[in-house]
Amino acid sequence: DSGVTQTPKHLITATGQRVTLRCSPRSGDLSVYWYQQSLDQGLQFLIQYYNGEERAKGNILERFSAQQFPDLHSELNLSSLELGDSALYFCASSVSEVGVGELFFGEGSRLTVL
């Protein structure tokens, strides 16, 4: 158990819909990262937050947004969903702001868009 909790584990929805994925980092970790894992794209970095502030942005679509709340949990919002958004979405946390420490990954939220 990594200590990172992601909900829901599985989500099935239709094209055009909007979903919210939630992540609770390990106790004491200030950084939260979101990654998308799909068969054809591999593991793609989406966005990072550190102590409530956006720290780094990767290949995140404009239809996607995220935030980190004062209690440090984070949410990834995916809107106007398309078939190609079907993927496993991982949240990871670390104690440090910079990427020299290890990341602790949750078990992911599997999104299926029909």
Add this chain to the structure above:
Amino acid sequence: AQSVAQPEDQVNVAEGNPLTVKCTYSVSGNPYLFWYVQYPNRGLQFLLKYITGDNLVKGSYGFEAEFNKSQTSFHLKKPSALVSDSALYFCAVRDDTDKLIFGTGTRLQVFP
């Protein structure tokens, strides 16, 4: 831009034999390199990292990795493979905005 490459989609090895999973990197400046493992239906787990120091880095579950600056490689190794080592292995590098960039992954299959 920083990147990592894992040239093999799959590596097959017999139990008890040594295993190597290859990774090459491209960075500007000193590389910060990592290996992660993903078991089926699980998140990624940290195995080991190279920041500085000895070129041979020891990690979890008996794995080690050899950093080779001249060949820009960071291959993952284990002297004796176990069936339970079968999983998806990812090499990663920290880029200049401090985020981890992952390779495409190598599936390790250890046969009894």
